[in-house]
Amino acid sequence: MKTKSADAAIADTRRLFPKPQNLSDAYGPPSNFLEIDVGNPETVGVGRSRFTTYEIRLKTNLPIFKLKESCVRRRYSDFEWLRSELERESKVVVPPLPGKALIRQLPFRGDDGIFDDSFIEERRQGLELFLNKVAGHPLAQNERCLHMFLQEEAVDKNYTPSKIRQA
């Protein structure tokens, strides 16, 4: 950089010289691709042992995720488990889940309670919001529980909490 004379009346505001950018970096896919969709709700079981599962589809190019594409099914209590694990294990301020809707579980309702279509849709949206917030958090991405929740067939609640380290 040129040195400026000590008494310059007008400051030098020319841009600093930028490093040239690699064209494949400029036009290639971004390194921050992460998409999570929560959809396809399905109510399984009969009578009082019914529950709803949601499909979680993940697509990413982040190296921290073992699978670049994954699809698993989870129920609301699995989300609650994930949230409490993250709160305990990490320093992340974990966003809230959509409501537990205990009132909807009481008998003698006019509608379908927690199996009501509009309620399921509302809950689905809240769960999608929650997962996107959490999965994109650099600190949450280090937690074993998050990866197990998102990409493994089943959630093993007896797992040993640990941090993921990149190779």
Place this chain on the structure above:
Amino acid sequence: MLSSLLHLHVGAVMSFFSFGQSAEIDIVLNDAETKKKVEHKTEDGKKDKYFLFYDGETVSGKVNVTLKNPGKRLEHQGIKIEFIGQIELYYDRGNHHEFVSLVKDLARPGELTQSQTFDFEFTHVEKPYESYTGQNVKLRYFLRATISRRLNDISKEMDIVVHTLSTYPELNSSIKMEVGIEDCLHIEFEYNKSKYHLKDVIVGKIYFLLVRIKIKHMEIDIIKRETTGTGPNVYHENDTIAKYEIMDGAPVRGESIPIRLFLAGYEMTPTMRDINKKFSVRYYLNLVLIDEEERRYFKQQEITLWRKGDIVRKSMSHQAAIASQRFEGSSNNEKAVAQNKEDSN
């Protein structure tokens, strides 16, 4: 009963009943017509204009004492004028820390039979620090003329404002650093200087080495930190003076974002370090990146601000011209120099 009233409310009662004589004091500077005035914030946030002085300038003028009751005499224990530079911590109002205290006697104890004017001159007064009115501390310079009396003094204060000037620092290296979160975000930021004058421009750039988070936008904030107290009682008051967005949207690897931030638009003071061991005022550039989920990633870096002298104009008094050439040495040592990776050559 009247005597006990007098004892409790001496000043008010005396002037109400016109007991004895009272007087008004007026301080007038010699070059009041030509001297420059500057705006300075008062403690309650208002702005007022005060005469501007520099280190080494002489402070001279006249003290006009006007008797309220022209017929009566004014008995007094002496008339004096003081030039005071003091630091006042708001949480400790009782204790004023005077770092400059000069006094000139104008009249020995006696009596005034008529209104009178006294000349005074404080020659080449040292004014080592800049006037400062902050959130928790105030540094001010003022003249105070006092007529001492047995029961109550009559006094008048006149505040002045002092600016400290510096020259272009000899060493002013750029600030260049690589920071980030492992495997998530790596950036290299660069600011062209570490010391900026108050009307300077911050020219810099942010270079993205790795972007694995979804950035929504990036801004630069200027933070002023006023530190008062010592030891375990240190208190920092942070104030964000400016927020300036430098990027909107998501960058990718290899991208460079330019920075050009004009400082003249913001109300700032020069950096004040450990003034009389009582307080500091420091400035920081805070680079903030915000992602799609409103998470904030930031890196703070201190910069040194200094005040450049104006071009000497003909209307400036000769003394002020000399004083403005007695520059304070530019700041030495700081951390910013140690953090540099690059010469500015």
